[in-house]
Amino acid sequence: MLDCYDSAEFAVRSILNYIDGNFVRGKRDFADMNPADGSVIAQVSEADQNLVDQAVSAARKALWGEWGRRTVRERAASLHHIAHAIESRFDCFVSAEVADTGKPITLASQLDVPRAAANFRAFADLIKTASLESFRTETPDGKDALNYAVRKPLGVVGIIVPWNLPLLLLTWKLAPALACGNTVVAKPSEETPATATLLAEVMKEAGIPDGVYNVVHGFGPNSAGEFLTTHPDVNAVTFTGESQTGAAIMKSVAPSLKPVSFELGGKNAALVFADCDFDEAVNGVAESVFLNTGQVCLCAERVYVERAIYDRFAEALKRKAESLTVGWPLEKSTDLGPLISSGHRQKVLSYYQLARDEGGTLVAGGGIPHFGNALDSGYYIQPTIYANLPETARCVKEEIFGPICHIAAFDSEEEAISLANNTKYGLAASIWTTNLKRGHRVAQQMNVGITWVNCWFLRDLRTPFGGVGLSGIGREGGMHSLNFYSELNNVCIRL
Ligand code: NAD
Numbered sequence: 001m002l003d004c005y006d007s008a009e010f011a012v013r014s015i016l017n018y019i020d021g022n023f024v025r026g027k028r029d030f031a032d033m034n035p036a037d038g039s040v041i042a043q044v045s046e047a048d049q050n051l052v053d054q055a056v057s058a059a060r061k062a063l064w065g066e067w068g069r070r071t072v073r074e075r076a077a078s079l080h081h082i083a084h085a086i087e088s089r090f091d092c093f094v095s096a097e098v099a100d101t102g103k104p105i106t107l108a109s110q111l112d113v114p115r116a117a118a119n120f121r122a123f124a125d126l127i128k129t130a131s132l133e134s135f136r137t138e139t140p141d142g143k144d145a146l147n148y149a150v151r152k153p154l155g156v157v158g159i160i161v162p163w164n165l166p167l168l169l170l171t172w173k174l175a176p177a178l179a180c181g182n183t184v185v186a187k188p189s190e191e192t193p194a195t196a197t198l199l200a201e202v203m204k205e206a207g208i209p210d211g212v213y214n215v216v217h218g219f220g221p222n223s224a225g226e227f228l229t230t231h232p233d234v235n236a237v238t239f240t241g242e243s244q245t246g247a248a249i250m251k252s253v254a255p256s257l258k259p260v261s262f263e264l265g266g267k268n269a270a271l272v273f274a275d276c277d278f279d280e281a282v283n284g285v286a287e288s289v290f291l292n293t294g295q296v297c298l299c300a301e302r303v304y305v306e307r308a309i310y311d312r313f314a315e316a317l318k319r320k321a322e323s324l325t326v327g328w329p330l331e332k333s334t335d336l337g338p339l340i341s342s343g344h345r346q347k348v349l350s351y352y353q354l355a356r357d358e359g360g361t362l363v364a365g366g367g368i369p370h371f372g373n374a375l376d377s378g379y380y381i382q383p384t385i386y387a388n389l390p391e392t393a394r395c396v397k398e399e400i401f402g403p404i405c406h407i408a409a410f411d412s413e414e415e416a417i418s419l420a421n422n423t424k425y426g427l428a429a430s431i432w433t434t435n436l437k438r439g440h441r442v443a444q445q446m447n448v449g450i451t452w453v454n455c456w457f458l459r460d461l462r463t464p465f466g467g468v469g470l471s472g473i474g475r476e477g478g479m480h481s482l483n484f485y486s487e488l489n490n491v492c493i494r495l
């Protein structure tokens with residue numbers, strides 16, 4: 001599966017920074033691990049301050065070069081070329097993403113890589129038709145004018161993304177940033193550097209001028225992440241990751257007042273009403289808890305079920321959790337791969353223990369699986385369900401980011417709404433009911449950025465995406481992305 005890496009120098013052995021169209025080595029390397037078996041798959045070259053400076057200065061220079069002169073139509077065509085180039089290297093992107101994250105090959109093939117291409121296509125199409133305000137103005141003292149807004153790039157955009165959906169989340173920000181004419185310095189997660197680097201080759205193939213897309217590798221504090229967010233020549237920072245990291249980045253951008261877009265953590269609820277389509281709800285809730293081994297910001301970690309069906313639903317969810325195949329990511333039958341790292345598995349296991357200490361009842365899972373082969377060196381964990389925890393338990397309050405949920409009963413719609421909203425986070429919710437009026441009524445009372453009714457993670461890229469409270473600042477998606485990644489210049493012409 002990894003053969004297609006061999007065409008590039010950054011490949012399995014060495015993943016380099018990409019600056020001004022060249023792959024560049026830094027002074028230090030760090031290891032890129034395959035979470036499926038704990039093996040080292042690459043040495044990644046860390047960007048120091050000097051390399052980040054070079055990347056930002058290449059991006060700034062590119063703003064005023066050929067890229068800056070491309071029309072909206074030409075930029076849109078470039079985005080379509082990128083989408084096409086990703087598709088023509090589909091298997092390479094899939095294998096790179098699987099090796100870095102340990103996610104099942106079916107998931108990378110059906111979600112991550114297709115969405116990367118779709119992100120470019122969606123914003124290519126949108127930028128061509130995006131309208132801007134204009135007003136015919138008549139002032140009280142009789143002057144006549146035409147006002148119209150012009151969309152301009154922000155400049156150099158720093159993109160910082162996490163490891164759970166590396167290519168999907170990078171391109172979700174990169175595509176609208178490029179559509180608006182910006183140039184970019186991207187810092188992928190230290191855990192998943194491969195696909196951002198592979199994308200650099202695609203940029204060349206798609207005819208994107210050097211310096212428009214740059215990649216720097218490294219960590220957060222005192223490394224490439226912080227060097228990027230504090231850089232005086234970076235005009236805006238767009239970040240997806242943990243809420244605490246968002247807070248740290250907010251501090252570092254404050255002195256230069258950079259605009260930020262933050263897509264952060266979640267502690268999402270699923271509300272299952274007795275009038276739901278039972279099987280659809282069991283399958284949908286199971287997917288929302290366990291997809292990507294629970295490492296999706298939108299995953300439900302709190303499942304509330306109307307008391308009349310609670311016992312039956314809890315039993316069905318338990319059977320579903322126990323039927324999931326945890327295993328080797330390259331097997332088509334695998335449902336759940338490993339967690340991203342040994343450290344993250346330690347964290348999730350500590351919550352499994354905490355749930356017991358806090359008085360929870362184990363419904364399913366609760367430990368690590370044993371395979372009796374090389375997979376025992378990977379970071380696998382059992383899909384897990386707890387019940388009977390108090391609402392104040394840390395396991396019910398804090399984001400765990402693993403394949404775990406707490407399940408509890410509710411007695412009324414009002415109680416369900418109040419339980420769902422009893423969190424400092426506010427990213428997503430799902431509601432399972434066949435009562436259409438209830439679906440609308442409850443959805444509109446969810447204190448989150450995204451509510452799904454009888455589905456989960458069903459995406460239309462034109463819709464607003466983001467969170468409230470600890471889950472983020474601002475919205476991306478459709479016109480919201482275009483408005484973040486551009487400045488409007490209002491022109492007033494006296495007629
Ligand atoms: P993280 O915050 O630890 O890291 C994300 C990125 O930020 C990485 O590239 C990291 O190197 C960088 N970083 C860390 N500290 C930094 C600093 N001080 N300055 C600059 N950069 C810094 O997150 P993670 O563990 O990679 O990802 C999991 C988290 O991301 C979860 O909390 C999850 O909910 C969240 N997430 C949110 C969304 C969303 O759309 N809301 C999507 C995916 C993941």
Ligand code: 6OD
Nearest residue numbers: 164165172296297298459
């Ligand atoms: O679908 C998207 O556009 C998106 N940003 C998903 C985020 C998933 C979080 O892990």
